[in-house]
Amino acid sequence: MSNAATLKSSSITPEKLKSMLYDMMVIRNFEETLKKLYQQGKIHGTMHLCIGQEATAVGACVPLTKEDKITSTHRGHGHSIAKGTDVMKMMAELLGKETGTCKGKGGSMHIADLDVGNLGANGIVCAGLPLGTGAALTSKMKNLGYVVLCFFGDGATNEGAFHESLNLASVWKLPVIFFCENNLYGMSGSIKEMTNIENIAERGAAYGIPSETISGNDILTVVEAVERAVERARNGEGPTLIEAHTYRWEGHSRSDARKYRTREEEKDWKKHRDPIALFKQKLIEENILTEEEYGEMEKKVQTLMDNAVEFAVNSKAPDLDTLMTDIYA
């Protein structure tokens, strides 16, 4: 596993580094805020939080331009924020309001924002891979130059669609990056028990796709791996498979007693591999960030989130007539 990325080897400007940290903080605060709203009964249904996985979401989107596209998953809030979807609109969507990203019709599992290249979260495990492959086909056929990054979990790699998409993208040399957030579990199934291979990245070999396993909680490692993959894709060399190790701190959804894993394991990841704490420490050690600045950033994030909640709460619910709109183009 390569995770030797250092700031010195990085060509990213200090401002950009700080904005990466800021985006991770926004994601975490967004998720914590949702947790509270859910407990207060303001959010209906279910949702899948990505606390602990902020470095994969933000890091994977750093090398992407606005024209590049992503496909996301049921655990997609972080991906959407990282790709530039408006947090206010996302909050309104979670509260089912007409000002939401999907006019209150989609909810947590369907947040999409085509204007910033976010082709959507997805309620169907692995559904984003064939769709992303298709979006990459458009780029190739129309010579548009954009690349597509598909986020998916470890569990998704046991779906047929994973294997079929990798093969198709490989034989057609499509500009797509298959980015696996291996958080060690599906809903409850440990990936160690659900596959008989050491690393998910090994699966790329079966389709002739260059692959690597990286630490997903070290954001610079993520950025560098995706940069390499994006370069291959833009050069017409086809897809790459990246497996990034990470961990979801929360249960799978809002109803999960987490009987399939130990509290010790959770504590270990939270204490020693918190992606935000690790990156913050690195920036402070390298004199890019001060504690004071960090405090300011925290305040800024909180203000953003307070505004988002206020906006969402005060927004109107969709009109009942909208039930029958937007079914056909």
Place this chain on the structure above:
Amino acid sequence: MREITYSEAIREAMSQEMRNNQDVFIMGEDIGVYGGAFGLTNGMIEEFGPERVRITPISEAAISGCAVGAAMTGMRPILEIQFSDFIMIAMDNIVNQAAKNRYMFGGKAKVPVVVRLPGGSGAGFAAQHSQSLEAWMTHVPGLKVVQPSNAYDAKGLMKAAIKDDNPVLFYEHKMLYPVKGEVPEEEYEIPLGKADIKKSGTDISIVATGIMVNRAMEAAAELENEGINVEVIDPRTLVPLDTETILESVKKTSRVLVVYEAVKRGGYGAEIASMIAESDAFDYLDAPIRRLGGVAAPIPYNPELEKAAVPQVNDIIKECRKLMNK
């Protein structure tokens, strides 16, 4: 009598059959200590062990085909599809394999598999986790389709489904899981193809399926106060369909309302309505057959829109008043 929930009733049926017959086993995603997405299999892996409560990878295509293959060769699998919507990925194995093998092979195979399918809306899970697509399955010869509306029926129908030598698609409603009802501990079966009159009445026959049976019962109680006496019939199984019970009721009341949660267009209620229209009960009708079903839209996330997408108690009441010209 003892009261247990709809989910406990289904679990009890599965557990009893697993104790009775070593060939019966269950497979599905997260059905071990997690208990499945809805806790249906809570405690089962502790009793039966991982050989007979088989946790699968997230591989609907493989696990559905695997269940069909095991069924063809002597096992009696119960396959849990986590949400009925995910059957899309398993469709080839259900429609092209399970449903047809016996016929194509000249009667030489049987496929005793039960596919459990949590369906329906109301939980805020939006468009890909809330559908009612049972009518698709009823269209395919070779499949049986069951849709219990309460705990007692769920247990008896599940036991019959497991004992049946054909592929049975067992539609459970996720909003019914916590609903309690009287269920005896002893073993009993409800034969597939036997409707149940949940309430007898004289003015209107409401033929309702799944959770709509419960809403029709609520509507019936309300209508009683207005002097409208409805009969509520629950077919319980869509295939085979107990046409006799439905037609007898129609002849008695002369008015019919068919209520189902699925999109009205092309839903199973259309089949029930046509069956009545084609029968000799048609001559007894005093009013056109009416149907209430879901709107032709995906299930939306916003809770008010979600409610508006499928029939509610009030819609049933209004429709009955119209049928009685009130």
